[in-house]
Amino acid sequence: MxxxxxxxxxxxxxxxxxxxxxxxxxxxxxxxxxxxxxxxxxxxxxxxxxxxxxxxxxxxxxxxxxxxxxxxxxxxxxxxxxxxxxxxxxxxxxxxxxxxxxxxxxxxxxxWKSRRLNVPGSDLKGVLPAMEWIVDYHMWRYGYRSEKPPVGRRVVVVGGGLTAVDAVHVAKWLGAEEVHLVYRRTRSYAPAGERGFREAEEAGAIIHELVTPVEYIGSGGKVTAVKLQKMQLVEQPGAKRPRPVPIPGEYVTLEADMVLEAIGLIxxxxxxxxxxxxxxxxxxxxxxxxxxxxxxxxxxxxxxxxxxxxxxxxxxxxxxxxxxxxxxxxxxxxxxxxx
Ligand SMILES: Cc1cc2nc3c(=O)[nH]c(=O)nc-3n(C[C@H](O)[C@H](O)[C@H](O)COP(=O)(O)OP(=O)(O)OC[C@H]3O[C@@H](n4cnc5c(N)ncnc54)[C@H](O)[C@@H]3O)c2cc1C
Known part of the structure; x- marks a missing residue:
């Protein structure tokens, strides 16, 4: 280059x-x-x-x-x-x-700073900002750090951008058994695009569209699950993308021992x-x-x-x-x- x-x-x-x-x-x-x-x-x-x-x-x-x-x-x-x-x-x-x-x-x-969701349970062990975690991975990979970054067995990645889909790949490379990618819109509106989502799927991720975390559930100070609010898209006049709004009372829960938040950079x-x-x-x-x-x-x-x-x-x-x-x-x- x-x-x-x-x-x-x-x-x-x-x-x-x-x-x-x-x-x-x-x-x-x-x-x-x-x-x-x-x-x-x-x-x-x-x-x-x-x-x-x-x-x-x-x-x-x-x-x-x-x-x-x-x-x-x-x-x-x-x-x-x-x-x-x-x-x-x-x-x-x-x-x-x-x-x-x-x-x-x-x-x-x-x-060089991740935006955070700040939902209840954000301070539980195992809930991490994805970009910093990917940087740590590269620091380890190129020999600048001796400790390998931690990875869970069941990882939930939150977001729809490049950092989110890259976090899926890195989690898989580091040995995660199951990786879930959760996104609040549908993939057609994701900044990573259909291609990024397809590559994440090919890497083994399970994709969940139209959901967003509202709480991280834990036990003994460690994250054990993510409570997800179901969303729907509402067209906004003049806006490029529809707005995701919660469907009242509709939730799903995903078990997880690690959460990587990739919802934007500051x-x-x-x-x-x-x-x-x-x-x-x-x-x-x-x-x-x-x-x-x-x-x-x-x-x-x-x-x-x-x-x-x-x-x-x-x-x-x-x-x-x-x-x-x-x-x-x-x-x-x-x-x-x-x-
Ligand atoms: C995980 C990830 C995957 C991406 N994948 C792609 C992709 O596939 N294709 C693509 O086109 N784009 C991708 N991007 C986006 C792209 O890398 C960035 O848009 C681009 O690198 C921004 O360039 P920049 O020079 O503005 O800043 P950066 O590349 O962020 O460089 C900023 C530099 O400033 C240094 N710095 C920060 N603060 C200080 C300080 N106080 N003192 C001294 N140094 C400081 C940092 O160490 C860094 O070296 C990706 C981004 C991420 C996070």
Missing amino acids: RFIVRCKPGEYAERRERVAIVGAGPAGLYAAGYLRCRGFNVTVYDRNPEPGGFLIFGVLEIHINKERVRKGIEELRSIGVEFRQNTVVGRDILLGDLIEGYDAVLLATGT PTPPFNGGDYGIRLREDGTIDVDEYKRTTREPVFAAGDVVHGASLIGPAMKSGLEAAEAIEKYLNGEIRWRNS
């Missing part, structure tokens, strides 16, 4: 300006490739032991060739992109220090809301303008932390657009926004 696009290494003269990129996922990597290739000094800060973001620690090997991702990252290193791994911006180094020390900063920290900017004068939108994404400028000079932002959890393609495109804007800014072709 190549992260150097729209220019050839060595084609441009070395520049003295320094750019810090926070987050080594597809948005940060494509921006790094573009900017380094245009002669800028580029340093990428990332919390993980290896660059790649969800390309390495989220997306499964059955969907992406990790060796090609690693080769692309090696190519970035070979043209002089500097990677500072195991560095959490906001903890190990402050964003304020990057703003002081660099000519431009790009935030591309993605959505943007994770590397600072507390409101700090540095960087405005967040109501949904927690970073507010940027058409040049990916935040409300604080010289901080730009791109990728899922700007547009919410999405796909590799939109994250790459957003990173490239931000890199082009940073180049224009450092060339003096665009000024800072008025906000």
Whole structure:
């Protein structure tokens, strides 16, 4: 996978300006490739032991060739992109220090927190956020952690997106005997699409549509079952998908010794809301303008932390657009926004 696009290494003269990129996922990597290739000094800060973001620690090997991702990252290193791994911006180094020390900063920290259902019983042992569990799986798989993530005998995965169907595959690979995928709409409206659900079924999952957990039941502090509310779909004028609403009094219960919640991901900017004068939108994404400028000079932002959890393609495109804007800014072709 190549992260150097729209220019050839060595084609441009070395520049003295320094750019810090926070987050080594597809948005940060494509921006790094573009900017380094245009002669800028580029340093990428990332919390993980290896660059790649969800390309390495989220997306499964059955969907992406990790060796090609690693080769692309090696190519970035070979043209002089500097990677500072195991560095959490906001903890190990402050964003304020990057703003002081660099000519431009790009935030591309993605959505590294799972949304939770918070139904009664959510604190029972065995109820886990699916994305963090998949990241743990990859940390173990690539030798960064010695403990294999726990897996139940009967696993219930909650959700209809890519993380949900991937959790099904990982649960099976780790040895779960039975995996149930529960989704509140029908598969035709699922973000993972018919294909994702078909692949989950082929992996052995039992699919339950039009249900949502309302309670996790436990014994001795451990989850033993999931109480599911039956739902029906109600058309909403102007909306893309119908709304799932509960059918009063109709429930089913599924036995489970593990629950993986995959109901959405939350943007994770590397600072507390409101700090540095960087405005967040109501949904927690970073507010940027058409040049990916935040409300604080010289901080730009791109990728899922700007547009919410999405796909590799939109994250790459957003990173490239931000890199082009940073180049224009450092060339003096665009000024800072008025906000
Ligand atoms: C399980 C799963 C499966 C997926 N499958 C697919 C798929 O099959 N196809 C597809 O197109 N998309 C898939 N996606 C979505 C896709 O991976 C993301 O949309 C994309 O990676 C987002 O890119 P990004 O660069 O914005 O952020 P990310 O890839 O999330 O990278 C963000 C980086 O920022 C770092 N970071 C975060 N906070 C800090 C901090 N404070 N300091 C330093 N570093 C920080 C993280 O370590 C990470 O490396 C999947 C996502 C998940 C979770």
